[in-house]
Amino acid sequence: MRIGKWPAGYLSLMAILALAAGLASRYLVGRRCEMDGQALSPTLRVDLKLADGVTHSFCSIECARRWLAAQKQPVKEALVRDALNGDPLDAYVAVFVESPIVTNRANGNHIHAFRARTDAMDHIRRFGGHEIDDPFETP
Numbered sequence: 555m556r557i558g559k560w561p562a563g564y565l566s567l568m569a570i571l572a573l574a575a576g577l578a579s580r581y582l583v584g585r586r587c588e589m590d591g592q593a594l595s596p597t598l599r600v601d602l603k604l605a606d607g608v609t610h611s612f613c614s615i616e617c618a619r620r621w622l623a624a625q626k627q628p629v630k631e632a633l634v635r636d637a638l639n640g641d642p643l644d645a646y647v648a649v650f651v652e653s654p655i656v657t658n659r660a661n662g663n664h665i666h667a668f669r670a671r672t673d674a675m676d677h678i679r680r681f682g683g684h685e686i687d688d689p690f691e692t693p
């Protein structure tokens with residue numbers, strides 16, 4: 555009777571694997587950039603919460619900026635990552651720099667966020683570029 559038990563065990567194992575794969579794909583889909591589908595890097599991602607309360611995630615400032623240009627709702631909260639250490643940072647306190655340094659060749663992101671103005675100025679001194687306004691500021 556061991557042979558009779560095997561298919562049931564096999565089927566329940568397959569069911570568990572299918573469930574796990576479903577959960578994994580749902581989780582992974584939620585971890586991709588909503589603009590170009592690239593994987594989200596914990597040190598470069600941008601999270602935008604719009605007026606409807608829904609948060610959208612992007613792989614870079616450039617993607618978030620492009621995506622936002624097509625939206626009708628204003629941004630309620632924008633969370634960027636510090637270019638030096640990846641720490642989450644509210645966009646309204648960040649210093650943004652546009653420089654020749656490209657963080658992502660696929661979308662050409664060359665905008666960097668810094669918590670400290672001294673870090674932003676150091677980046678400009680070393681790599682060139684200039685400070686820009688908060689790309690997520692609502693007029």
Ligand SMILES: [Zn+2]
Binds near residue numbers: 589590
């Ligand atoms: Zn992207």
